[in-house]
Amino acid sequence: MSLLTLEYITHKIEDVKAIPEIITRIIGLTDNPDSTVTDVEKLVLRDQALTSKILRLANSAYYGYARRISTISEATVLLGFQAIKGIALASMAKDYMSGEFKGYSLEEKQLWNQSQTCAIISRYIARELKYPNPEEAYIAGLLRDIGKTILNEHMESEFKEVLSKVSSEGVTFLDAENEIFGYDHAEIGGIVAEKWNLPAVLIDAIKYHHTPDLSNINPVLVSIVHIADAMTMMMGVGIGLDGLSYNFSETALNTLGLDEMEVQNIISAVSDLIKDTDSF
């Protein structure tokens, strides 16, 4: 068992940089049914990078509008509050996840690309299943592995042990983490999400994305992210070493009412969608 105890790492999470105040405020505003488009616009305009990102997305082929969207209020109406929240959280997540994560044999940008893929697949499944908030599935898919960034940073001697376990025993990073540390990146991700005061559904999705049967807030969202995560790994998008060791949880498949045929259909539909993960 490693010296990197859960207590120690939880203590270290206290030092993790808080999410920018503007992001916290955008989450609060977009989750409040009394907020107006003007409220959102005022706040977004304070952040130049976020403003241009939102306008770029509103004018992208994805939304397919013929008319040029030139103000944040138009973009907010077009994209919706949840999408604005998603863009704000995604721009933050990109800062945390774009680096190289040696402990997971992930090169620069691989974790970020993998996360975007999982986000896109999560949103696709959510839409297919008529989940009421597909953008929430996108955000949850994007943030699910945030715990890896923290663990990676604090692994020292352990990281060789983790890598060798994964490559020689053919287990997943998740199993290796549990064996060596006694906890895993999903649990750590949950603690980080709590520290950031993310909405409870997101904490639940991050914490239980590998153990959907334990979800106690929104098993449907957790199952969507779990299935999208396993698909991402199986499809080999920046998989690191353990891509072939993932399985779909029976509980998640049952929760979503998906059979093997439907799973195959989703995999073939999303392989086109994810060709261009740099589009964010």
Ligand SMILES: [Fe+2]
């Ligand atoms: Fe994970």
